[in-house]
Amino acid sequence: MIDLVGLLKPKTSKDSVIFIEVDGQQIEILLIRNKRSKRLTLRQNLSGGNFKLSMPMRSSIAQAKAFCNEHASWIADKSITMQDMVIFEHGQRIPLRGDQVKLIFLDQLRGQTLLLADELRVTGGSDYAPRRLTTWLKAEAKTDIVSAIEKYQPLLDVKHSKLTIRDTKSRWGSCSSSKALSFSWRLVLAPPNVLDYVVAHELAHILEMNHSAKFWAHVERVCPHMNDSRNWLKTNGGQLHQIRVK
Ligand SMILES: [Zn+2]
Structure with missing residues (x-):
């Protein structure tokens, strides 16, 4: 799970955070000053949302901001908002082996997960369905x-x-x-x-x-x-x- 709160805290005193406005949204960028950095490099980790800018020790915050603004469209393409997050719930569509399947949570007693065409049925109580589904997906993987x-x-x-x-x-x-x-x-x-x-x-x-x-x-x-x-x-x-x- 992505820890959004944790990202707000700089890891060391050398690191700091800037915010760039992209399409009316404030995007947070963690600045990392690195002795080995020769130039500014913007990266995003695979989980999305988390942008990091590595920069040489002597680079200023203003330079960092200018660099990020230059790459605003790239940031906009990559940024993931909380609304884009997919949470396991009844009726939600999720990808499975490249296809979209619809989650159907059923309150039947016996807990099982069954793939029927484009429906993924999870029985055994909706409260437990997300966990049961996760276990099933990991086993399928x-x-x-x-x-x-x-x-x-x-x-x-x-x-x-x-x-x-x-x-x-x-x-x-x-x-x-x-x-x-x-x-x-x-x-x-x-x-x-x-x-x-x-x-x-x-x-x-x-x-x-x-x-x-x-x-x-x-x-x-x-x-x-x-x-x-x-x-x-x-x-x-x-x-x-x-x-x-x-
Ligand atoms: Zn490799």
Whole structure:
């Protein structure tokens, strides 16, 4: 979950916050002065809403404001308001494997989650439905990720050690030097090709622990839709983080 209050507090005394008006809305930008920064760089984390501007030590607040105003349209495109947040409730539509499904919460006694065409029915009391749904989505994510691993491991001739499903805010997946893989459960919301690409990407790191040309060649060999999937994540990835879970 995004901690909006926490973002208001600068992390260290060197950091500060400025507000930029974009389309009548005040957007908060955390300024981070960094000794290694040679220029101003504006970034947003995957969960959306949180903008950070890295800047050299000598840069002024006025320079930071001018830079952000220059990039106001980019900020407007990326900014997510609280109204855009999707909360699990009856009648809400959520993405699942790239399609839209409608949530139907039913007050039947036995708790279960059932996917029927474009309806996702959650029974067992509306109060518990969001939690039950989250558990179900994470399990579905794991099933899809495991089958993608089984598909790509023989193609790349690699073998992973451990698998963890997380709710990571900054990465869709990771691969450690001990070949342990970790993925965001939110990949189950994206089109299946995108989940496949992220799995192929992390498995290819077992061969190449970097993003060299050799690494990308491995990914592209097994995953010809690599570029489409990367673009999809760049454009739509933030939206998958707009879904708040309990
Ligand atoms: Zn990578």
